[in-house]
Amino acid sequence: MLGLGKKDTLLLGIVAVLTILAPFIFNPFPVNSAMAQFNAGYPDLLQRFVIFGIFAIGYNLLFGLTGYLSFGHAAFLGVGSYAAVWMFKLLSMNVIPAIALSVLTAGLFAVLIGYISLRRSGIYFAILTLAFAQMTYALAYSVLTPITGGETGLQLALSDPRILDGAASAEGNLPVPGLFGLEMRDSVQLAVGDWLFTFSAGYYFSGLVMLLAFYLAIRIFRSPFGMMLRAIKSNQQRVNYTGLNARPYTLAAFVISGMYAGLAGGLMAAMDPLAGAERMYWTASGEVVLMTILGGVGTLIGPVLGAGLIKYMENIVSKINSDILHGWFAFMPDGLEDFIVSIIYPFIGKGWHLTLGIIFMLVVIFLPGGLVEGGQRIARLLRRRKSDKDEDAGQAKTEAAE
Amino acid sequence: MGILEVKNVNKRFGGLQALGDVNLSVAENSVHAIIGPNGAGKSTLLNCLVGKLIPDTGSVMFDGQSVLGRKPYEINQMGISRVFQTPEIFGDLSVIENMMIPCFAKRDGAFRMHAIESTATEQEIIDHAEQVLEELNMADKRHMQAAWMSRGDKRRLEIGMCLAQDPKLLLLDEPTAGMARADTNNTIDLLKQIRDEGKITIAIIEHDMHVVFSLAERITVLAQGRPLVEDTPENIKGHPKVREAYLGETA
Numbered sequence: 052m053l054g055l056g057k058k059d060t061l062l063l064g065i066v067a068v069l070t071i072l073a074p075f076i077f078n079p080f081p082v083n084s085a086m087a088q089f090n091a092g093y094p095d096l097l098q099r100f101v102i103f104g105i106f107a108i109g110y111n112l113l114f115g116l117t118g119y120l121s122f123g124h125a126a127f128l129g130v131g132s133y134a135a136v137w138m139f140k141l142l143s144m145n146v147i148p149a150i151a152l153s154v155l156t157a158g159l160f161a162v163l164i165g166y167i168s169l170r171r172s173g174i175y176f177a178i179l180t181l182a183f184a185q186m187t188y189a190l191a192y193s194v195l196t197p198i199t200g201g202e203t204g205l206q207l208a209l210s211d212p213r214i215l216d217g218a219a220s221a222e223g224n225l226p227v228p229g230l231f232g233l234e235m236r237d238s239v240q241l242a243v244g245d246w247l248f249t250f251s252a253g254y255y256f257s258g259l260v261m262l263l264a265f266y267l268a269i270r271i272f273r274s275p276f277g278m279m280l281r282a283i284k285s286n287q288q289r290v291n292y293t294g295l296n297a298r299p300y301t302l303a304a305f306v307i308s309g310m311y312a313g314l315a316g317g318l319m320a321a322m323d324p325l326a327g328a329e330r331m332y333w334t335a336s337g338e339v340v341l342m343t344i345l346g347g348v349g350t351l352i353g354p355v356l357g358a359g360l361i362k363y364m365e366n367i368v369s370k371i372n373s374d375i376l377h378g379w380f381a382f383m384p385d386g387l388e389d390f391i392v393s394i395i396y397p398f399i400g401k402g403w404h405l406t407l408g409i410i411f412m413l414v415v416i417f418l419p420g421g422l423v424e425g426g427q428r429i430a431r432l433l434r435r436r437k438s439d440k441d442e443d444a445g446q447a448k449t450e451a452a453e
Numbered sequence: 454m455g456i457l458e459v460k461n462v463n464k465r466f467g468g469l470q471a472l473g474d475v476n477l478s479v480a481e482n483s484v485h486a487i488i489g490p491n492g493a494g495k496s497t498l499l500n501c502l503v504g505k506l507i508p509d510t511g512s513v514m515f516d517g518q519s520v521l522g523r524k525p526y527e528i529n530q531m532g533i534s535r536v537f538q539t540p541e542i543f544g545d546l547s548v549i550e551n552m553m554i555p556c557f558a559k560r561d562g563a564f565r566m567h568a569i570e571s572t573a574t575e576q577e578i579i580d581h582a583e584q585v586l587e588e589l590n591m592a593d594k595r596h597m598q599a600a601w602m603s604r605g606d607k608r609r610l611e612i613g614m615c616l617a618q619d620p621k622l623l624l625l626d627e628p629t630a631g632m633a634r635a636d637t638n639n640t641i642d643l644l645k646q647i648r649d650e651g652k653i654t655i656a657i658i659e660h661d662m663h664v665v666f667s668l669a670e671r672i673t674v675l676a677q678g679r680p681l682v683e684d685t686p687e688n689i690k691g692h693p694k695v696r697e698a699y700l701g702e703t704a
Binding site: 054055056270271273274275276277278279281282284285286288289290291292293294295296297299300303307 | 503524525526529530534535537541542543544545546550553554555557558559562563564565566567568569570571572573575578614618
């Protein structure tokens with residue numbers, strides 16, 4: 052279906068269902084229960100899941116397929132955000148032209164950076180991209196203040212021209228991004244018993260874009276182009292001596308993944324119309340590397356899982372504080388309670404990076420294929436257990452032979 | 454005039470004269486072996502032919518065109534395929550994918566952006582790849598990951614990948630180095646088969662005299678970067694200069 056194999060169609064279907072049902076899935080606890088703070092089903096965070104999912108999917112097209120580790124991808128995200136906000140300021144609050152310009156600008160930017168950086172590979176490539184990203188950050192932060200808003204960032208103003216819908220902004224309120232009248236911050240709430248579910252237009256719009264981006268990524272993975280990229284990762288020497296010019300292939304992959312990053316940046320601006328230089332800081336570039344590795348480099352779904360896990364921890368684990376911990380362990384004797392809390396305390400709140408670091412280490416050491424490999428191992432284990440139950444002796448033999 | 458003409462090629466690495474006035478003419482559809490003791494400049498010469506190194510002086514003409522200054526992939530597109538000392542294949546890819554890549558390179562040239570169509574729909578490429586695998590008797594391994602194969606099979610695959618491109622000249626750099634006897638014999642048989650079909654010129658660098666004498670029609674002996682003799686295998690066998698170069702004494 053849609054030019055995909057059976058397995059890929061199934062995967063896309065599962066991701067689509069999960070995306071649609073996410074406001075339920077991530078909201079498993081009643082509003083006033085003690086566990087409610089683990090609910091991640093609010094629009095702001097769900098949007099972040101899918102937007103960073105797009106970012107990581109795109110990054111994986113470069114890193115997962117060609118093996119070129121870029122350490123400056125946040126630059127494209129930032130450029131995308133700026134482009135979108137400028138479109139909001141100058142043309143219209145409609146998100147379509149804004150996102151189109153984000154993708155285009157990030158793509159052009161990627162051509163420039165990629166053309167230079169791809170002259171080197173390995174660590175030198177990583178350093179070159181890092182240098183470019185940091186230069187971009189520095190430019191946005193200071194020199195280019197008229198374009199980027201510098202330290203304060205780029206924001207909308209009432210006086211912006213907005214050629215296409217200038218009349219609407221005369222009311223005195225800042226306009227909000229929308230899609231032909233549907234505002235991105237619009238949401239519908241549904242209360243079922245003690246549960247409260249929020250469905251936001253912005254989330255579903257981003258989710259739809261992510262599904263398209265995911266579909267496109269599958270197509271690229273399964274295309275001859277994707278196979279060439281995997282060949283480049285596997286043995287660049289053989290690629291050269293097979294009459295293939297690796298440079299345009301890697302550049303194309305770099306530009307495509309830059310455009311994905313621009314798309315993510317544009318969506319971020321569409322959800323919240325401001326852009327700041329901190330989006331391009333090198334830690335943001337590092338974060339997408341972590342997401343991809345955590346989820347599974349070179350797998351289709353891995354980067355989305357990695358992005359989800361990191362964003363979940365960043366927003367949920369970081370909100371747990373010592374009072375909450377004391378609440379949880381209140382049933383214990385006082386001394387023991389304090390002891391347990393003092394052990395756990397470094398790993399929560401601002402210490403969530405520590406937890407992330409430990410998870411990252413464990414994954415890299417025990418699951419080099421990321422969360423996806425973990426999932427595969429569990430699936431294999433279950434399958435084996437199932438076949439143990441209802442197998443005959445012959446089946447056992449074939450499995451042993453494998 | 455041969456398909457490959459090397460004239461007065463010199464290459465220095467600092468104080469070392471790696472190649473000195475090398476002249477070599479490889480006749481079309483022949484098997485030409487280049488032998489010589491370690492450090493004779495065999496690999497340097499080969500690297501000058503495929504664009505990895507550029508000679509200081511001299512000319513290298515292939516099929517009437519100079520190869521100097523061209524990139525390895527351009528030289529390959531001219532019709533020179535190279536087999537490496539250690540098999541250079543795509544270890545992470547399956548055998549059939551390994552074979553499809555040269556087929557794509559043959560059909561589409563050095564670069565084509567085909568990011569949306571599926572590999573599975575490229576029937577013409579798959580057929581071509583399967584046909585080559587069939588000829589190599591490797592069709593049953595098509596879904597195996599290439600890195601898991603034996604050394605001999607990797608070599609076979611690598612030669613097959615070169616053949617899939619329909620090259621005019623096949624360059625082999627010690628194709629049986631470090632191989633078990635059985636694998637060596639398999640490789641010799643494969644190369645004999647190619648030779649006997651008579652469509653491809655083969656230039657081979659080899660240490661193993663068994664391989665050289667079972668395949669070559671002409672042999673050039675290099676010593677200390679200079680061509681010593683060029684003759685038929687029969688004459689090379691007893692040649693005093695060759696013995697001297699190999700044994701380091703007057704025989």
